[in-house]
Amino acid sequence: MEWNYKNEDKLLTITLKEEIDHHTVEKIRRKIDNEIQRYMPKKVVFDFNYVNFMDSAGIGLLIGRYKITNMLRRNFRNKEYNYKCKKNIGDVRCAKNYTNSKREDCGKSRRK
Amino acid sequence: MSNICENEMKLEFTSKSNNEAFARITVAAFASQLDPTIEELADIKTAVSEAVTNCIIHAYEGKEGIIKILCQVFAGSIQIEISDTGKGIEDIETAKQPLYTSKPNLERSGMGFTIMESFMDEMKVESIVGLGTKVTMKKIIKKE
Numbered sequence: 001m002e003w004n005y006k007n008e009d010k011l012l013t014i015t016l017k018e019e020i021d022h023h024t025v026e027k028i029r030r031k032i033d034n035e036i037q038r039y040m041p042k043k044v045v046f047d048f049n050y051v052n053f054m055d056s057a058g059i060g061l062l063i064g065r066y067k068i069t070n071m072l073r074r075n076f077r078n079k080e081y082n083y084k085c086k087k088n089i090g091d092v093r094c095a096k097n098y099t100n101s102k103r104e105d106c107g108k109s110r111r112k
Numbered sequence: 113m114s115n116i117c118e119n120e121m122k123l124e125f126t127s128k129s130n131n132e133a134f135a136r137i138t139v140a141a142f143a144s145q146l147d148p149t150i151e152e153l154a155d156i157k158t159a160v161s162e163a164v165t166n167c168i169i170h171a172y173e174g175k176e177g178i179i180k181i182l183c184q185v186f187a188g189s190i191q192i193e194i195s196d197t198g199k200g201i202e203d204i205e206t207a208k209q210p211l212y213t214s215k216p217n218l219e220r221s222g223m224g225f226t227i228m229e230s231f232m233d234e235m236k237v238e239s240i241v242g243l244g245t246k247v248t249m250k251k252i253i254k255k256e
Contacts, residue, residue, distance in 0.1 A: 022165040023129035029219070053136075053154075055161040059221035 003032075005039045012041035017050040020058035029061055036068060044069050115186065119145065123181040127172045127196070129165075135181060136160040142183050143190050146253040155231040156190070156251055162224040163194040163247045169215065171198025171245055189233075189252045200241040208237070 002015040014032055018024075036044065046062065048054070121142045125131045136157040143156050160181075167179045182193040201207050207214070208229070213222035229235045234250040 019133060021129075021132050021161055022169065023132050053157060053161075055158050055165065056221045056223040056227055057165065059223050060219045063221055064219040 003035050005035075005041065010039075010042035011045065012036065012039050012043070013045045013047060015047040015050060019053040020051060020061065021053065021055050022057040025057040025061050029064070032061075032065060033068065036065070036072075040072070117184045117186060119185040121181075121183045123183075125179055127168045127175075127177045127179050127198075129168055131179075132161055132164050132168070135164045135179070139181065139183055139192060142185070143251075143253075146185060146188070146190060148251075148253045152251065152253055156192070159228045159231045159235075159249055159251075160192060160194065162228050163192075163249070166224050166247075167194065167196040167198065167245075169218065169220070171196040171200070173199070188254075189250055191248065191250045193246060193248045195244060195246040197244040200243055200245055201237070201239040202241055204237050204239055 002017070004013045004015070005011070006013075012035060014035070016028065020028065044065070046065075051058075119142075123135065123138055125135065139160045140153050140157045143153065148156070164179060164181075167177075168174070171177065177196060177198055180193075180195045182195075184191045184193075206212060208225040209222075210226040211222040213220040225235075225237070228247065228249060232249040233252045234248075236248045237245065238248075239245040
């Protein structure tokens, strides 16, 4: 994982790498939270271009960071992602948009 | 589609989180004999990772236990059975609901079963409280 902070824009870009699963997510979570608390950025951008694998642990990580940045009234954005985590990023969007909609709607678009 | 098993593989490992990558890579390597696309292989890897993570977090709750995987290759499909002897699931239907998690404090997304269900073609969950859980998934590998 790498991060880049631009002071003039108060923009923190976090570049995630390799594999995101339940085993690796603990370390990543701690690092990201440290960086958010250290810089207190206005915007947090996640770059998934170098992620080879991601499961629901990655979705939990994103939802958690979304809640934190929301609490701090910061902006949160998923930058780019490759086809390897495209499906799972769809689940994050679904979870973010989930308010009063039916739970059954989640994941249905991909079901055959 | 043929019901005759053409090849079979069994895997047993302890419920340690660093075995998640080992499990999904091994199953993907075994599935590669069906000549799947990269996307089909990624679907299998993700579904296996979800099932194994469930065994570690929910079935054994971080304690040591054994996770068993049985893979069977049929003509044009692969069946993967992932079982544990952990605490079992009380209400399978609730557990399968998207965004439902019994451990919200662990920052889980609650999307495990939804991902397994949508990435694979068939999924069946059998569980007995106190005895364990078995998840059976099937993926059809399309031939061009």
